[in-house]
Amino acid sequence: MNDKARTIAVIKSYISKMPSLPIAWSKIQEISKNPKATPADLNQVISLDPVLMGRVMKLINSAYYGLNNQITSLVRAIIMLGVNTVKNLALSTAVLGGLSSKNNFQALNNDGFWRHSLCVGVAAKLIAIKRKKDPKQLEEYFVSGLLHDIGKIPLNNKLSTEYVQALSLTDKEHLPLYITEERTMEVNHCEVGRLIVSNWNLGAAMEDVVFFHHFIDQYPGDNRDVLLTVAAANYFANAYQIGFSGDRYPEPLAPAVFEELKITRDDFDEVESKVNGEIEKAKIFLQVAHQ
Amino acid sequence: MAIRVTFWGVRGSIPTPGPTTVKYGGNTACLELRFGDEDRLIIIDAGSGIRELAGEILKKDLKKGPLTTKIFLTHTHWDHIMGFPFFTPIYIKNTRLDVFGPVSFEEDSLDSVVGGQLQYKYFPVNMGQLEATIHYERLKETEMDLGGGLKLTTKYLNHPITVLGYKFEYQGKVFCTVYDHEPFSNIFDVSKDDPSYDEEAVREGALAAAEENKKVEDFFAGADLLVHDTQYTEKEYKKDKKGWGHSSFQWAVKSAHRARVKHLVLFHHEPMRSDEELEALYCSLVKQIKDKTSLTVSLAQEGVTIEV
Numbered sequence: 001m002n003d004k005a006r007t008i009a010v011i012k013s014y015i016s017k018m019p020s021l022p023i024a025w026s027k028i029q030e031i032s033k034n035p036k037a038t039p040a041d042l043n044q045v046i047s048l049d050p051v052l053m054g055r056v057m058k059l060i061n062s063a064y065y066g067l068n069n070q071i072t073s074l075v076r077a078i079i080m081l082g083v084n085t086v087k088n089l090a091l092s093t094a095v096l097g098g099l100s101s102k103n104n105f106q107a108l109n110n111d112g113f114w115r116h117s118l119c120v121g122v123a124a125k126l127i128a129i130k131r132k133k134d135p136k137q138l139e140e141y142f143v144s145g146l147l148h149d150i151g152k153i154p155l156n157n158k159l160s161t162e163y164v165q166a167l168s169l170t171d172k173e174h175l176p177l178y179i180t181e182e183r184t185m186e187v188n189h190c191e192v193g194r195l196i197v198s199n200w201n202l203g204a205a206m207e208d209v210v211f212f213h214h215f216i217d218q219y220p221g222d223n224r225d226v227l228l229t230v231a232a233a234n235y236f237a238n239a240y241q242i243g244f245s246g247d248r249y250p251e252p253l254a255p256a257v258f259e260e261l262k263i264t265r266d267d268f269d270e271v272e273s274k275v276n277g278e279i280e281k282a283k284i285f286l287q288v289a290h291q
Numbered sequence: 292m293a294i295r296v297t298f299w300g301v302r303g304s305i306p307t308p309g310p311t312t313v314k315y316g317g318n319t320a321c322l323e324l325r326f327g328d329e330d331r332l333i334i335i336d337a338g339s340g341i342r343e344l345a346g347e348i349l350k351k352d353l354k355k356g357p358l359t360t361k362i363f364l365t366h367t368h369w370d371h372i373m374g375f376p377f378f379t380p381i382y383i384k385n386t387r388l389d390v391f392g393p394v395s396f397e398e399d400s401l402d403s404v405v406g407g408q409l410q411y412k413y414f415p416v417n418m419g420q421l422e423a424t425i426h427y428e429r430l431k432e433t434e435m436d437l438g439g440g441l442k443l444t445t446k447y448l449n450h451p452i453t454v455l456g457y458k459f460e461y462q463g464k465v466f467c468t469v470y471d472h473e474p475f476s477n478i479f480d481v482s483k484d485d486p487s488y489d490e491e492a493v494r495e496g497a498l499a500a501a502e503e504n505k506k507v508e509d510f511f512a513g514a515d516l517l518v519h520d521t522q523y524t525e526k527e528y529k530k531d532k533k534g535w536g537h538s539s540f541q542w543a544v545k546s547a548h549r550a551r552v553k554h555l556v557l558f559h560h561e562p563m564r565s566d567e568e569l570e571a572l573y574c575s576l577v578k579q580i581k582d583k584t585s586l587t588v589s590l591a592q593e594g595v596t597i598e599v
Binding site: 038039040041043044059073075076078079080081082083084085088089092135138139 | 395396447449450451452453475477478479481485487488489491492494495496499500503534536
């Protein structure tokens, strides 16, 4: 087994045990144990955590495997699976976090990563609204944005020494993170992310977004609209420095993407105030009442 | 007759033996299905009623040779599996059982959930000591050809854990189970003043609930016989039973009528309900729907067989 194959094997075994982000643990526990917690509370806490969101989507889509349509709406998933099932899943995902090493997020800062993920999800949805996409599709834009960097979690948690090196290499050589990941670990977060999303059975569009969000020029498929939107939202998050996901020197977004999406940089200013508002609301929500 | 359904357990939640339940029965869910002239046996659920079915099988089927059959569990809540350790064919050599059912989380296996009841701390016999060959298989929403012209379709229902409704089609007749089941509802529909109000979620929730209810009705549309959850009255349901995973008499009747079902059997009786109360509810229901529907409605009763 070569180094890359070994790395992939380590990551694959980690995927099934991947915990939700620590920032959401307390709130998940509070909601799961509180019989008066509303479905809206459950909806909200899941929407704020890429791992939990991915797991709920996995459960609904694998349980209902064989149906024609991929389910991307969390509201629908909660109605179909039932509050009880989703609460149990959320709690077990948070418990995985409690049992795992406290050294998680050595290289990437947990709060920064969470803010970045949420920012890209919210921004992708706002751009889609701006572009008058069908309201039924908005959730897919949000979830794709929320999960676009999910591949960084196993790299950061399981290969933390190498990940620290990858991050310092971006600083030293002013390179995008995915390039320094390849140099230090032979895999990048896009490849790892696709492993996760495919393991979770989240559908082709989500896999494409996760795998191609740094390689939009090379994208051959049918999910171009959501991919470009997430790439634009990711560029926005980095440019406006909302959260931090390790990419201090990302590649610029090609002008052609702005043209194709028919958006301008001015649109980003509008998105910024709304995104910041959403993140602050989320922060308040996640603070547990009795702490 | 193509399909014969015998009720061995009709009660919900917990066995309720005693003088007030003598007529309709106090055992929890178990249905015996027999198909065609060859009397092919299929069992739905292994509630406490399966113990008495086992006695019947010993008398009737074992004469013909070792038992080979399938048990379809609607779900793994205890009232639907508690009779399994008392199903005597599992102690008889050469019995071959295929046990099918849904599980909520993929980490759980059906054999540990159902067979897990057979361990020393709960029961004097351990799973590994059983003489029968038992094969467990997790079921999802699917279609299965069970051979000999018997077709099975499964459908997810709404309950606090994953539940499957079963539809058996044989010689042009259709038999369905829809329990344990609560109508899907828009749980996001809170008042506008509520801090958790989210317009988008309310809209999406309404759409999802309506579509899921339609799918369940489509599942049993035109059935010759439908066994439906009716644990509560509409009043009880609305008062404090929402989210408990059960339907009201009124919902089952309306839904079966809309879907042009021929015969509806009211099932999964509330444990507190006496024979007298059940009959009073039934009489008032029959009065309400008289001349308004061609639907035949009966109360599920232990030991009774319905043929289609």
